[in-house]
Amino acid sequence: MTPPDDATAPVRHPDAPAPGELLGAHYAHCFGCGDAQPHGLMLQARAAEGVAITAEFTVKPEHQGAPGLAHGGVLATALDETLGSLNWLLRVIAVTGRLETDFVRPVPVDTVLHLEAEVTAVAGRKIYSTAVGRIGGPDGEIAVRADGLFIEVKVDHFIDNGRPEEIQAAMSDPDQVRRARAFEVNP
Numbered sequence: 001m002t003p004p005d006d007a008t009a010p011v012r013h014p015d016a017p018a019p020g021e022l023l024g025a026h027y028a029h030c031f032g033c034g035d036a037q038p039h040g041l042m043l044q045a046r047a048a049e050g051v052a053i054t055a056e057f058t059v060k061p062e063h064q065g066a067p068g069l070a071h072g073g074v075l076a077t078a079l080d081e082t083l084g085s086l087n088w089l090l091r092v093i094a095v096t097g098r099l100e101t102d103f104v105r106p107v108p109v110d111t112v113l114h115l116e117a118e119v120t121a122v123a124g125r126k127i128y129s130t131a132v133g134r135i136g137g138p139d140g141e142i143a144v145r146a147d148g149l150f151i152e153v154k155v156d157h158f159i160d161n162g163r164p165e166e167i168q169a170a171m172s173d174p175d176q177v178r179r180a181r182a183f184e185v186n187p
């Protein structure tokens, strides 16, 4: 998870959403961010300065692991989604290769997890990023932390590996196709 010596600092794409703007879902049925996914976390990420974002996630009763406490896997999902959203500021499509998570404090149900994430380095197709989740407010205690290694892929990664039903539905949605392809032709 340590960037190699030839890694470079991330560069915010000129067309990236301005600081303060919501990024929007990359796919309406995404478990992490989709607004058409009733079982999902519906995480909304907002661009920050640089190659960084913020997001909020409210822990619901259906996210419990132990009584009244968030399941660690759900918190890892929130971190994964937050880190993944960063790649939109680079205008790169990427998937999680590795995710390392520290669970520092228990997170009770009804808590708002205030997430902040930033890309720290880029080396070829590898994107290194880090995130924290705080409770008790945006400046509260750190409850969770994660480092991510995302790997850049082409749209074909999804076309080649996804289930045909969902791929065909996505490919017949002009907004989805425009959004996905724009990242490939405007590097």
Ligand SMILES: CCCCCCCC/C=C\CCCCCCCC(=O)SCCNC(=O)CCNC(=O)[C@H](O)C(C)(C)COP(=O)(O)OP(=O)(O)OC[C@H]1O[C@@H](n2cnc3c(N)ncnc32)[C@H](O)[C@@H]1OP(=O)(O)O
Pocket: 026, 027, 032, 080, 081, 084, 093, 094, 095, 096, 097, 098, 124, 125, 126, 149, 151, 153, 155, 158, 159, 167, 170, 171, 176, 177, 180
């Ligand atoms: C028109 C149609 C509509 C489609 C529209 C879609 C739009 C979608 C938009 C945005 C989607 C974003 C979705 C975000 C969702 C939240 C994030 C997730 O949960 S993603 C899901 C979980 N992750 C996976 O499913 C990855 C599964 N893994 C793979 O597919 C492969 O392993 C992959 C692509 C990651 C790498 O495979 P390789 O064959 O392309 O590349 P190799 O050569 O193996 O790796 C490249 C470099 O990365 C390192 N690397 C790869 N995996 C690593 C690992 N686990 N740990 C450390 N290094 C790793 C390698 O060592 C290599 O490094 P060296 O270039 O040699 O220095």
